[in-house]
Amino acid sequence: MNRTPSADVPAPLRRVAPPEAPFPGEILASPEGAAYRVAAARLPREVWSARPDGHLLAPDDVDRVADETLVILPLLRARLCGGDSAFDLTSGQAVTLVVSVLRGAVDAAQSEWRTGEWWSTSDGRPVLVPTGARGWETSSRAVLSRIPDAALSPDIRQRVGDALADRVTLPFATPGLEDELFAVASPEPFVIVPAGLHHPSGSAAGERPATDAVIVARSAAAGLLDRELMGRVSTTIAAARASLQHAAGLLPRQRRRRSERSGEAPPAGRRRVMWVALAAVGATLAIGLSLPYGADGDEGSAPDVPASETEEGPRAEARSPSPSGVRDSPGDDRSSPSSGAETPPTDPALRVVDELADCWRTADPACRTVLLERPDAALPEGIATAGAPREVRLLDDLGGVEVVRVDDPSGARPSQIVVVVTEDEKRLVRDVYDVADQP
Known part of the structure; x- marks a missing residue:
């Protein structure tokens, strides 16, 4: 991350x-x-x-x-649906791109996105961006139209395009289409250049593009197999990583959380990619744990962008979370031992953070279901979940999404950001971030 x-x-x-x-x-x-x-x-x-x-x-x-x-x-790095020229792709790279488009389209349909354009990240991962005036289905078909026939047959691209036209049936059609695509070729990483996508073998000797214009995907796992294959090992990796971080006292921001999905074991070609994915995650974990992390603060260079209109001062110092494992529902007021100035129990941001800390320390699956947007989410340890005094303040209210900062008055623990969303009149914790080092 x-x-x-x-x-x-x-x-x-x-x-x-x-x-x-x-x-x-x-x-x-x-x-x-x-x-x-x-x-x-x-x-x-x-x-x-x-x-x-x-x-x-x-x-x-x-x-x-x-x-x-x-x-x-x-x-x-590149807008994938912004031109008419064909991409220069191998079959494996075309599979990577089309499966990514399918999975992104399924997520967009389930999240009720209306518009979007496809871009590629610097590590070769296609992502749908909620911008532009055209629907994401149109943008997705535009990406398919730029894949050459030599890389992927028009027939399978047509079937994918037909599936994209129906948001209701798309999630059910996608698994079968993915199987067809994986039968064509194993996913491959690709190189991104300003003119489009080019595979590494396509450059003649002595004609390698400049490094500032070409980004080579680190592995197929980074851009495509993040859910189906990496989901099978993410739980084990997260547990090992958390243990290492706890022992070393480190809380790096590099998160690799993926949603798990059940299913049959992948075919041989996909099993090979899973081992590549395991090696890539292991290397990422080793690098992440070796990175130094300094003190956090609020000062930094201001960017040339308009300031947010919503600002609030710091909240009063928070209560110490209750040592007992008993917790009420998010809507109930409750009292707990004070660690400093008394804070009104009606403070919604403080109440959510207090409940998060109680729930996290008791490891109660029932309260996670009530409090977290994703009950299986892996949150970093820190002041937001610790049994210690803390200060809570609302940084921004983005309309259904609140950004809350949690500080340790003693300075012993780094500050954290808690993202709270409102869904069906319920306040749920979406994520917890360590506050990044300031420039």
């Missing part, structure tokens, strides 16, 4: 705006490479409903600079 740059990078590398990028923002340097930072007020609400590392554009991190909430997004 991308982090904001450290103190040795005093300013953004450059600023971007459409059509170079979907939203006005800036490019930052980060330990993993470049990152794309955008003011939260400029992002459509749909972005907050997407899962990280899927095929809908989702935030990688949340930052606070000069009283403005900023969102770190994956770096977007």
Whole structure:
């Protein structure tokens, strides 16, 4: 997961705006490479409903600079549905692209997205971005039309296009279409250049494109097999990673949470890719745990984007969460031992964080179902879930999505961001982020 740059990078590398990028923002340097930072007020609400590392554009991190909430997004390199020229793809790369489009379309249909355009991230992952005036079905068919017949037959592309036309039946048609695609070729990573997608073997000797224009996908696992194959090992990896982080006292922001889905064992070609995925995740985990993480703060260089209109001062110091494992429903008021100034129990942001801490420490599946948007979510340990005094304040209310900051008055623990959503008049915790290092 991308982090904001450290103190040795005093300013953004450059600023971007459409059509170079979907939203006005800036490019930052980060330990993993470049990152794309955008003011939260400029992002459509749909972005907050997407899962990280899927095929809908989702935030990688949340930052606070000069009283403005900023969102770190994956770096977007190429608009995939913005031209008529054919991509230069192998069959394996075409499979990667089409399966990504199918999965992103299913997520968009289930999330009730209306519009969208396809972009590719710097690591070769196609993502649907909620921008533009045309429906995501039209954008998806535009991507299919740029795949050459030599890479993927027109017949299977036509069947995929027909499936995209019906949002209701699309989720049921997708598994069969994926099986057809995987029977054509095993997924392959691809190279992104300004003119389109090119496979590495297509460059003649001595004609390798410049490194600043070409980004090679790190592995097929990074862009495609994040749910079906990586979901089978994500639970084990998350548990091992959490144990290592707890022992070392580290809380890195590199999250690799994927939704698990049941099904039969993949065929031999897909099993091979699963082992590649395992190796890639292992390397990512090793690098992530070795990265230094400094103190957090609220100061930083202000980007050239409008400030958010919603600002609130800090909340009063929070109560220490109740040591007992008993918790009430999110709508009930409850009292607990005070650790400082008394805070009104009607403070909704504080109440949600208190309930989250109680629930997380008791590891009660029932309360997770009531409190978390995804009961199986893997949240980082920290001040938001600790049995310790904390200060809670609302940073931004984005209309159904609240960004809440949680600080440790003693400074012993890094600050964290809690994202709270309102669904059917219920307040649910969507995610918890460690506050990124400031530039």
